[in-house]
Amino acid sequence: MRDVLQASATFQPAVIEDIQAKADSGLYRIRGWGTLRERRWATFDDLTFLPCSLTRIPLEGYREKCSTRTVLGTRFARNPIELDIPVMITGMSWGALSYNAKVALARGARAVGSSNTTGDGGMLMAERENSRTLIYEVLPSRYGINIHHMRMADAIELTIGQGAKPGTGGLLLGSKVSDMIATQRDLPVGVDQRSPARHPDFLGPDDMIIKVEELREATDGRVPILIKMGASRVFDDVKLAAKAGADIIVVDGMEGGTGASPAILQEHTGIPTLAAVCEARAALEDIGLYGEVQLIIAGGIRDGVDAAKAIALGADAVYIGTAALIALNCNRPLYVEDYQKLGTEPHHCHHCHTGRCPVGITTQDTELMKRLDIEEGADRVANLMRAMTLEIQMLARACGKSDIHHLEPEDMAALSMEASAICGVPLAGTRKVFGR
Amino acid sequence: MAEITCGSRSTREINADIRKALAAGEREIIVREPGARHNLGVGILEPVRIRFAGSVGYYCAGLIDGPSIEITGSAGWGLAESMMSGEVVVRGSSGNGAAAAIRGGTVVIHGDAAARLGVSIKGGTVLVAGSCGYMAGFMGQKGRLVVCGDAGDAFADSLYETACFVGGRIQGLGTDAVVEAPTPEDIAWLDSTLAEYFPGAPRGKQFQKVVAGRKLWNFDKREWKVWQEAL
Structure with a gap:
């Protein structure tokens, strides 16, 4: 009789594979997508809504109005952003993504009255032409920065870091630095790009005050300035960003995605999105700017439920990135043999860094790119954003809210002590907020 | 030539005056008493000549495309950052990150440049x-x-x-x-x-x-x- 096979709990198969891969290459692992860890930390799933019963009156789910209008950037800018819905497309560069993906995202967001963001590679003119509201991102790399493009934008996002890898620069492997991408960014073709972690012309928050003013001067104070950060020391960082003059602050939690990054950064840096939104709100309340500086939350937002919970906890809007790519067919069982060539399978692919995306999203290969039909992709992105909006409204109406922005922490209960302590809402079945 | 005196006015007002002069067709502007203010001459896109008679603060001539800008004193951090084309001449010295991320043009520093x-x-x-x-x-x-x-x-x-x-x-x-x-x-x-x-x-x-x-x-x-x- 054979012995029962018993694997090590310490050296699990994935750990063994990781050690052997590093023994082969001498390099840390690089991949795309975002954290793959089992989520043992408190997430939005650790909260549940408390719809109306006798203490509150619900709104009719299919009849009574529930506004989703979202206005951002009301603090200093002459022209705040006005969106029809609170779900926005986050910054993902042309370079990390294909031309077709960028244009499809822009068209999808436009179709639902929302925004999209350029990413770390400058503005693609087709993206501007297909956007309703375009946010122009200024990152430490300064790839493709063009004042003419900046002035075409509806807002400027000064990015300090991102949730998947706060405190580090971007990474674009040479396989994706095509002739077009190299020209757009002034780079040598085919060379790995490890972009800097710090901006080239400012270091700390005091310098950043002047930088924000420069961006306002460059755009004549017309458009809002967003400051985006990876979720790290959120309570302090948000206060510093507000002090620097941000109209809008974006906090990107550790579940956020990336086109390429050392895997350990995705797995072991930053704090979860649920914790990030709570710290961010507390920070703005602490300095009396909650409501005056708008808050966008990003990082692993999957659906309208996550979005509604983020909004209830204090966000004015959410960014989606990975979810939007999934809408474009990321990880869909199409061209399965090409997933297998990458050593993976549909639903398990995180090989964006290779530039060999089987469904034409995270690639610069013109043949692969053809697999992503722009019109069809735009429809799918718009559909996802519509469905998410309906989900948010459904929950808001059930909680008796005629405006999704009226959702509040009091509309929820915690399903774990950790979530109760983080979010300041009572644990279900008790009247107790743990840690208070 | 148009003359703008900064006096006690804000950067926003001074830059607005520069833009107003450019819109009126001026092709040479002298800005007096810059007082090391930050963000002077940011985002100029016309092929004009601007002289700052004195020292300037951070990001002077940042995000420009085309002008010739002279600073008779010294410049703070981020001089001409992200410039696309044009010429920026500093008669004195510059602070950190001069010419950071420029894509084109020429930055000339007659003194020393910091880190x-x-x-x-x-x-x-x-x-x-x-x-x-x-x-x-x-x-x-x-x-x-x-x-x-x-x-x-x-x-x-x-x-x-x-x-x-x-x-x-x-x-x-x-x-x-x-x-x-x-x-x-x-x-x-x-x-x-x-x-x-x-x-x-x-x-x-x-x-x-x-x-x-x-x-x-x-x-x-x-x-x-x-x-x-x-x-």
Whole structure:
């Protein structure tokens, strides 16, 4: 009789594979997508809504109005952003993504009255032409920065870091630095790009005050300035960003995605999105700017439920990135043999860094790119954003809210002590907020 | 020529006056009493001449495309950052990150430049008559950086295709920076360019040329030591 096979709990198969891969290459692992860890930390799933019963009156789910209008950037800018819905497309560069993906995202967001963001590679003119509201991102790399493009934008996002890898620069492997991408960014073709972690012309928050003013001067104070950060020391960082003059602050939690990054950064840096939104709100309340500086939350937002919970906890809007790519067919069982060539399978692919995306999203290969039909992709992105909006409204109406922005922490209960302590809402079945 | 006196007015008001003068068709503007204000002359896109008669603060001439801007005093951090084309001349010295991430044009500094001169440069030319601080040229992608005096530590660290030239002593090379002999074309270019901007500068053949050793371009485990020090 054979012995029962018993694997090590310490050296699990994935750990063994990781050690052997590093023994082969001498390099840390690089991949795309975002954290793959089992989520043992408190997430939005650790909260549940408390719809109306006798203490509150619900709104009719299919009849009574529930506004989703979202206005951002009301603090200093002459022209705040006005969106029809609170779900926005986050910054993902042309370079990390294909031309077709960028244009499809822009068209999808436009179709639902929302925004999209350029990413770390400058503005693609087709993206501007297909956007309703375009946010122009200024990152430490300064790839493709063009004042003419900046002035075409509806807002400027000064990015300090991102949730998947706060405190580090971007990474674009040479396989994706095509002739077009190299020209757009002034780079040598085919060379790995490890972009800097710090901006080239400012270091700390005091310098950043002047930088924000420069961006306002460059755009004549017309458009809002967003400051985006990876979720790290959120309570302090948000206060510093507000002090620097941000109209809008974006906090990107550790579940956020990336086109390429050392895997350990995705797995072991930053704090979860649920914790990030709570710290961010507390920070703005602490300095009396909650409501005056708008808050966008990003990082692993999957659906309208996550979005509604983020909004209830204090966000004015959410960014989606990975979810939007999934809408474009990321990880869909199409061209399965090409997933297998990458050593993976549909639903398990995180090989964006290779530039060999089987469904034409995270690639610069013109043949692969053809697999992503722009019109069809735009429809799918718009559909996802519509469905998410309906989900948010459904929950808001059930909680008796005629405006999704009226959702509040009091509309929820915690399903774990950790979530109760983080979010300041009572644990279900008790009247107790743990840690208070 | 239009004259704008800053007096006690804000940067926003002064920049608005500059834009108003440009809209009225002025092609030469002198701005008096700049008082080291930050963000003066940001985002100018017209091929005009602007002279700041005095010293300026951070980000002067940032995000410009086309103008010729002269600063008779010194400049703070981020001079001409992200410039696309044009010319920026500083008669005094500059603070950190001068010519950061420029994509084109020429930045001329008659005095010294502080740390991180030409950091993330993506094109254009940076000329310094004096010396520069540490990490000049860091992660330069393209373009040319010329320092007639001495260069500080970690010079030309992690370069891509930027060519760096130093007329004096280099305190220390950055990771993957390699000294090589200037080509005859380099020497001819240096001689003609320096004759135009700094007539008393050393001759081109006296310059050291520093370029990327290309060991950081794509990871190779045989170059592990370079990566350990770089990252």
